Amino acid sequence: MQTLSKVWLFCALLLISSVASANLTIEITRGSDQALPIGVVPFDGGEGLPEDIAQIVQDDLERSGMFAPLARNAMFERPSQASDVQFGTWRSLDVRYLVVGRAQQTGNGYELQFELMDISGQSRMIGETVTVSGNDLRGAAHYISDQVFEAITDIRGAFSTKIAYVTAQGVGDNMQFGLYVADADGQRSQQVLTSDQPIMSPAWSPDGRKLAYVSFETERPAIYIQDVSTGQRVQATSFEGINGAPAWSPDGRKLAMSLSKDGQPDIYVLDIGSRSLDRVTQSNSIDTEPTWSPDGRSLIFTSDRSGGPQIYRTPVGGGSADRLTYTGNYNARARFSPEGDELFLIHQSGRGYQVARQELDGGRLVVISETTRDESPSVAPNGTMVIFATQQGGSGFLSAVSADGRSSFRLPAAQGEVRDPAWSPFLN
Amino acid sequence: MQLKPLVRSLAVALSVLAVAGCSSTGGTQDGDAYGSQSGSTAGTGTGSGVGTSGTGQYGSTSGGGAGQQADSRIPEVRTIYFDYDRDSIKGEYESVVMAHARYLQSNPNARVTLQGHTDERGTREYNMALGERRARAVQRFLNIQGVSPSQMSVVSYGEERPAVNGQGESAYSQNRRVVFSY
Missing domain, CATH: 2.120.10.30 (TolB, C-terminal domain)
Structure with missing residues (x-):
């Protein structure tokens, strides 16, 4: 002792x-030609938050090499929930999947809602409300990335790892x-x-x-x-x-x-x-x-x-x-x-x-x-x-x-x- | 923390090499020893690279270098260099190792740590093992010269503490080394 x-x-x-x-910064050096086109729309109510949830999700998915995210400036609609998504709009942009969501501050943290849409199948695949205690918005964003990744690829996401x-x-x-x-x-x-x-x-x-x-x-x-x-x-x-x-x-x-x-x-x-x-x-x-x-x-x-x-x-x-x-x-x-x-x-x-x-x-x-x-x-x-x-x-x-x-x-x-x-x- | 002596010994070793490289006529006996070997770095170290090679050859090279009175001081050259993927002591460094052997025998209370290093190529833990091989080759040589095992210890730093940063043979050759640390 x-x-x-x-x-x-x-x-x-x-x-x-x-x-x-x-901290280390990410630079994508090689993208796969088989990456799936996906749109991650900026979260409604996310402007004032310390972290850009949609950007973190988009970066996670891109880094995996399995997704090719649509540039934000190409999004001329910004739906925040499944009922607002115009499938034709996103099909014309050659997007196969779309992530939409909202964020709001609560008493002791944040509440995030996200939904994943299958554009070609015109359906909602998953959706969830994520409660964030404290300021762990990055952790919550990685969690959303994990859910989206698994729903589409059937492979468990590893974005919440270290x-x-x-x-x-x-x-x-x-x-x-x-x-x-x-x-x-x-x-x-x-x-x-x-x-x-x-x-x-x-x-x-x-x-x-x-x-x-x-x-x-x-x-x-x-x-x-x-x-x-x-x-x-x-x-x-x-x-x-x-x-x-x-x-x-x-x-x-x-x-x-x-x-x-x-x-x-x-x-x-x-x-x-x-x-x-x-x-x-x-x-x-x-x-x-x-x-x-x-x-x-x-x-x-x-x-x-x-x-x-x-x-x-x-x-x-x-x-x-x-x-x-x-x-x-x-x-x-x-x-x-x-x-x-x-x-x-x-x-x-x-x-x-x-x-x-x-x-x-x-x-x-x-x-x-x-x-x-x-x-x-x-x-x-x-x-x-x-x-x-x-x-x-x-x-x-x-x-x-x-x-x-x-x-x-x-x-x-x-x-x-x-x-x-x-x-x-x-x-x- | 024996940083200063190490740095100094490295500097001395490098300057001696530089002198040898310019084939200066030098002054000291050590310098002469190097001068006579300059330009012959290629072609040495043809041993098997592993373990027990060439001990008889080492035993036959005696004498040379500093005389009796110098044995009371730690030899100034405290770094020797190795060929790629080899742990055999090159002929040009035998006099250096001999000088340390004489010093250690003359000073039974002296303790030396033999620090083995590799260049950066290959995997880190495998290089730890290669660095240890180099240090142990020197340890065996000293032991054969009669140095007590209790005076020597070995530590490998692998590729973790390069003497020189950078890629290319000029940096690599300065990093493949054993340092005598007193």
Whole structure:
């Protein structure tokens, strides 16, 4: 308990809460030719609100790559409820879906009403009244985006999720690192940790409440687990050598990780509650970057046991490892699709290091990013997008690409380098 | 926080390299050692890149560099550089590592942390492991020279602390390094 209280004190010194200075902005870099045309009409009564609800919804839908929103200045009618919608008007604008709504202030917040119209089917698909307590209008807008997205695509929306990421500025011994959490659109960033020593590999717990990460704040790597909302944290491991690449088990009880305390880095599993540690791999090669299969029964990881890095799979209880990737000389840092049938990983192609997708059962590997200095792919909980870190023109920023490679956007930061993104699980 | 000595050692290392690159006739013994090797960076480091390569070769290179009295001071060159995807110590840096070996043996209370670094290419955690390989290669070399394991520790920073920002081989080659931190 003594060491624990020391950790809390250390924490209090390190944490600076809610410094919202590292917001990321969105730039759509590639739109899909299969995107569905949709209109999101500015909400009636929304003029005086601190947030533009319809704009947030429109941006969310566009970012998904599945929708092509109609420009506002092309809307010569602005209905706010289903009964006012003239289907012919919107059909002439080639719009297939239309979102309309109203907003009004209440005693302790806001009330938003929205409806989704199917223009070609001339019908109302869904509608809902959303009560907003306090000023969480952005959260309410992302909720509306989720409902609209799911009603049209049958895929659960992931607009109300968050991303964690690491920022870095400076060079050599004079560097500053930050760990941030922001909305999935890069807004409302909050500082989780700041340090003049490296911070790496943030990983969300399956309930979306905690982050595990690697911090060098003791001048060597250690794995910490931190509650995102309270800032409380504990040091999970601090073995000699590498303490790296933490990955939560699907039930949230264990962390897989890479430790080099017994020689070359191997994969271990830590039971968080009991602190017992099981060794999963025993090789004379580098074994790192583990992640759990969605069923929690196997781990995949990067290993250079065959020469260069490739992806392997092994049962959690230990046993022989099967090689999963054979295309090219460098495949690393794989992540599962939510269904567990595909991998997203970093592949060294003729052009550089790129994000690629591979079906798990012997499927061919397909490069889906256009950038060539890519790292750290992380899959949205609905499997539609992959966020990753990349570099272009000397600056490091986050980018995202749809799982099919058709559309992409980037999230540059105002200053410094952004890296190591981790997409949260569903939070609602 | 040993920031200043590190910066200084890096600066020294870079200036020595610069001197060597200009094939200056130099003054110090260390400088001469570098001068004689300048222009031969390609072609070294042909080892397997993994682990135990070439220990016999290291053992045979003795002497050279500073004399006895210098062993009371921490050697000034505290950074050595590596070829891409290699952890073998290049011939031009053996005298540097030997000087540290002599210093550590002459000063049993001295402790060194060997900090391994990589360039930015490839994934971060995999690079952590590659950086550790480099630092451990130096640790093994020092151990073979008779340095006590208790005097040495290893920490890898992977690609997290580049000495130089930027893309291209000139930046990458300055980032693939092991730093002797006392």
